[in-house]
Amino acid sequence: MISDIIKYGGSPLALVDFLKGTMRYRWMGQTYLTVMHWFDRGLEGMRGPILRGSAWHYRGMVSASIQQIVRMFCSDKKIHGGAESEQWKKNIAHNETVSGSIFYPFRGQVTDIPLEMIPYFVTCHVNNHTVLNYIDAAQSIGLPADPCPMCQAEYGLFVLDDYPDFAPTMVTSNEACDGSVATSVLQDWFLNRPLYAMPQPMRYDDPLVQEHCQKEIEGCWKFIEEHYGAKFDWDVFVKHINLQNEQYAFEHEKWDVAANTPYYPINGVAQALYRIFYSQYGCQPIWHEVDGHVKKLMHKTVANKIETLPKTRHRAIAWSCAPLYYSNWCTWAYNCWGINCVINMDSLMFDQYIRTDTYEHALEDLSWYNEKAPMRAMAVGGHEHIFQLWEYMERFNCDMVIMYDQLQCKGMQGVHGMFEDEFRKRDIHAIWVPHALPDKRTVSRKEIRKIISDYMYTVMREEPLDPTLVDFEDGNSW
């Protein structure tokens, strides 16, 4: 980790900035030491190749997190006495939900850094105590408590003045849903600097909106050219898109192994977090390094027919948006009940190769790709997309659904009853898991485990593999 800080910071002096940032920002100071505990939670009960493969995924995420943290802190005005460094002038901030791929044409000229990916998203997984401060801060100034808590936490960072000031401009999005429009408005207010809003249509597969979306992306590129004096570089764009396509080819190979064999060397939580992290952050060398190691491992498990999760009783697909404070429920479900979470909804978004033969094709595909971002691709992009569950269930050979029930997602609450009907009609075992995304106070981890255990006892008539794991208290843990 220390060598990563020095590598990404360009010199050992980056360690000083890292320390200053740690003492300045709650999401860093209160969180980063508990990262070891995060590894433990994500890897508990894993043995052999699946331990190694999942650990490689965590290694990739840690490296990419350090890259972002160091870039933010080294150019942060707040910890450098208000000075605007050369690096500050070259950085562009963007919502964590604006894909890094949008900035490929300017790589090398402008550095794109997602603003909330570390302060909000990663910290929820590593230490779920921190985010509660931001949710409460948002409500403390009179903003409503019922929107998605992700949006609340993202603007809560600004209410508490706990965001690093590392860039002169920002690009925002309405991803995942219209709740994020409020985040953009509030960020525009708090940041008080040039901001380009790049909203996407909810019903994204309407052919009439495609041209509009492409113009939005071109507008963003024009915004970057005007504010940074940077030039759209087609060759750099193509280079990064091709690397990304390579990565997606391997992701499809992984899905193939996960779907059709018991030899997949990645567990449910590592699969879910790594996939959303790399597709959202965009092409980086660390992803290719990690994929190289995982590819070797996966080819070995397949060739030698090594069953990576031998206690599997049920193959589950997790659908809708996951509880960020309990992304590691899959390791518990496997160790306690033999439920193997093979794939999850957010892993299946951004599923798009981008053509690079002409500018028009590339723009068309990039726009389509960006519309198929997390949550919008399925959860709020129209009921025909959320019902792709049946197709994926069959494709991944699953016999059970873990159906996330994000209590503050109006889009998903709207289709709750339709899902109930479909599950009954299709005779599918589905366990509804209520949660409030990052906020553990609404439904605790223990309650989630109880819901799953109750279903397994009463409906499935099964006994736990390890009864000591059925009931324990971890409400105050990270």
Added chain:
Amino acid sequence: MKIFGKIIKILALVYAALFAVFYFDLDGKFLYYIWEPLMIKRFDNMKREDNTKMPYEMKDVLTPDKE
């Protein structure tokens, strides 16, 4: 030979210390009972800018001909 013996002793002590940390979850206890409360106190008491005092003006001109 004596140096070799000393190295073995030091390594054994380091191993015993690390095992004690693991067995009694001393690092977890340190983080939970000492580090995190200290950090919470620090960040709760930190002086911060009141961002809500930032003036907000809609600067975009939506229709140039009505300017």
